[in-house]
Each structure stands twice: as structure tokens, then as C-alpha cells.
Amino acid sequence: MNYENFRRVEERAFYALVGVLGLIVLLGAGAWHYMEEHGHIVTGMSNQIVWGVPHVFAIFLIVAASGVLNIASIGSVFGKTVYKARAPLSGLLALAMLGGGLAVLMLDLGRSDRLIIAATHFNATSIFAWNIILYSGFFGIVAAYLWTMMDRRMKGYSRYAGFSAFIWRLILTTGTGSIFGFLVARQAYDSALLAPMFIVMSFSYGLAVFLVAQSVMYRWNGLTLDAAILRRMKNLLAVFVSAVLYFTLVYHLTNLYFAKQIDFERFILLDGGIYTTLFWLGQVVIGSLIPLAILFHPQWGMRSGAVFSSALMIIFGGFCQLYVFIIGGQAFPLNLFPGMEATSSFFDGRMAHPYAPSLPEFLLGLGGIGIAALIAVVAVRILKFLPQDDFSHLAKAEDLTD
Numbered sequence: 001m002n003y004e005n006f007r008r009v010e011e012r013a014f015y016a017l018v019g020v021l022g023l024i025v026l027l028g029a030g031a032w033h034y035m036e037e038h039g040h041i042v043t044g045m046s047n048q049i050v051w052g053v054p055h056v057f058a059i060f061l062i063v064a065a066s067g068v069l070n071i072a073s074i075g076s077v078f079g080k081t082v083y084k085a086r087a088p089l090s091g092l093l094a095l096a097m098l099g100g101g102l103a104v105l106m107l108d109l110g111r112s113d114r115l116i117i118a119a120t121h122f123n124a125t126s127i128f129a130w131n132i133i134l135y136s137g138f139f140g141i142v143a144a145y146l147w148t149m150m151d152r153r154m155k156g157y158s159r160y161a162g163f164s165a166f167i168w169r170l171i172l173t174t175g176t177g178s179i180f181g182f183l184v185a186r187q188a189y190d191s192a193l194l195a196p197m198f199i200v201m202s203f204s205y206g207l208a209v210f211l212v213a214q215s216v217m218y219r220w221n222g223l224t225l226d227a228a229i230l231r232r233m234k235n236l237l238a239v240f241v242s243a244v245l246y247f248t249l250v251y252h253l254t255n256l257y258f259a260k261q262i263d264f265e266r267f268i269l270l271d272g273g274i275y276t277t278l279f280w281l282g283q284v285v286i287g288s289l290i291p292l293a294i295l296f297h298p299q300w301g302m303r304s305g306a307v308f309s310s311a312l313m314i315i316f317g318g319f320c321q322l323y324v325f326i327i328g329g330q331a332f333p334l335n336l337f338p339g340m341e342a343t344s345s346f347f348d349g350r351m352a353h354p355y356a357p358s359l360p361e362f363l364l365g366l367g368g369i370g371i372a373a374l375i376a377v378v379a380v381r382i383l384k385f386l387p388q389d390d391f392s393h394l395a396k397a398e399d400l401t402d
Helices: 003-038 053-068 070-076 087-107 112-120 127-150 152-181 194-220 227-257 259-271 274-296 304-331 359-382 391-397
Strands: none
Touching (some): 053 070, 053 127, 070 087, 070 127, 070 152, 070 194, 087 152, 127 152, 194 227, 194 304, 227 259, 227 304, 259 274, 259 304, 274 304
């Protein structure tokens, strides 16, 4: 196949991909319209479980958006040349994923028009209000950071913009974790561990998403990632996954130390049905232990296909972790009066009815992923976001064989 035919086939494939992603976005918009017209009665949510599957998708995208920017921070703030070539793609994915996550978050509120009130009337005592400022600031700072990386005239400001983005994304993820950490109305939440835990989760999810996106783009363009760079990135991913496991262990051990939390821990770890299954099988085994075994294996860990599969499993495990944390945390009843039984027509003191996500909820969540992917695909097509490694320069800057 000559070059012209290759370009023609590649162009058709690009428009086909844009069409598929556009269809996913339209399905998500249709699901939102359906829920807006009929109310949340058409979903699996209830008065007890008010944050459903769309929130799982939204929180994952928002947390991963912060974490995927870690690639750029390693290059700009810590001066690692290998990661500098990946900084523009890192910034693009951060903006795309945050846009997709916020779209799902806002459209799942039930009254999306109320966002105007939140934007025009600031409540300084609300962590939700503070997060609006953090999200807006993230867009502005990362956009400026991309400008300094893409425009030669602004190169001198790139380090300062990168450091600002590094600090801001840590604050943003801390704010996201604090949304749950400040909620005393659920026993699964209300923990000071959640802020640092969400930061570590963002590192793991973000790097996994970046490796998947980079692998797809390299495969699309017929490129191969250098083995030394692959080794560095998969080792870093393994460290982040291990850190998430450590924080998960500390979180549950801390809960088990307090007598009031033992029933909740039994619910999640032993008697929670789907939540227990997703925790042990989805998060721990599929999302952590199997990827770690692959990433640390001397042969499998150096195969791009194996690393790609590990990243996909880590992403799946991330969704399982957030599903158990967000929905499982709501399903367990709040202990209003310790030592006493509480009953009412609002199911106080009783376990929530099994939550069964509806199709519109899944479609809305997938719509957010479609928005993020569509932004990334179109932007990479228009501008040069594909990582370009200069190995002659890298050899002088640092030893890739370490």
C-alpha cells in the first residue's frame, strides 16, 4: 500500500471513530433527557442511594484527570526528560477527562439548570462550592500549561506553569476526597484518610489511562514504544497500584479499630453481596494483584500487550473500587442512635434495597467517556500531541538503562 492509499484509509478510520464516539455522546445526551423528563424514578436510585452509577463514572474521570497530569508534572517539575515528551498529551487528556466527568456530574443532578445558582451564589461553607472553583482553576491552569508547551515563545514559562498545575491538581484531588471525608452522614465516609487516598488513587488511575491512550495512538500510527521507556512507566504504575492497595488496607484496618465501624466493615468485606464481590474480585484480584504480577514479571512486564492489558484491568478495578465506596457506602444504614433500633417509613436503620443500575444511568456515564475520548481524538488529529522521543537527546540527559 502506497502512502496516499494509507492516508486515505487512515482518514476514513478517523472519521469512523469520530462517528462512533459521537454516537456514544448522543446516547448519553438522550439518557440524560429521558431521566430529566421522567425523573430519577426511572433509575435504580432511591432515597437512600442518591449517587448511582453516573457518579461512579464522573468521579473516576475527575480523579483520573488529575492523575493523568502527573506525567507532565514528572517532566516539568522534576525534570525527567522521558516524561517531557509526553507532557502535551498528558495535559490534553487531563482537560478532556475533566470535561467528560463534570458533564456527567452536572447532568446527573436531576435539575441541571440549578448549576447556574451554584455558579452565581458562592457558599464559602460548602466543600461542593469550593470544588467548583478548583475545577474552573484546573481548566485555566492546564490550558495555560499547554500553551507554554506548544508555543516556542512561551517555553520559558513552562516550568512555572507546570509547577502551578502540579500544586493545583493536588489541591483539586484533595478537595474531591474531602467531599466524602467531610460527610458524617455515612459510615463509609467521614475519614481523614480519604484525601491522601484519593491522591494516590488518581496517580494509579491516571497513569493507567495514559498508558492505554498512548498504546492506542502508537498502534494507530504504526509506532513502537521504546523498551526502556516502557519499563520505566510500567514500574511506576506498579508502585502506584501498590500504594492504592496499602491505603485501602490502612483505611479498613482503621475502621476495624473502632467498634462502631465493625458492622460496616463486615458488610463490605464479608456480607455485602455484590459489594463484597466487587471489592475482593474486582478491586483486589483483577484490579490490583493480577496487574502487579504481570508488571513485576521479568518477561510479561516487558511486553507492550501485557502492560496494556494490565492498565485496562487497573481501570476496571478503579471502577469497582469507586462503586463499592460510593454506592456500597450509601447502602449501609447510618447508625442514628447507637445501641438502639431506629425504624421509620423512610427505612431508617435498615439496609438499602439492592441497587440495580438502569440502562440510562450506564449510557449517561458512557457519554462522559465518549466526550473525553472525542475531545482527545480530535485534538490529537489537529495538533501534535503524539509523544515524540529524541533518543539522542535522552541519552545525554539521562541513562535510560537504569
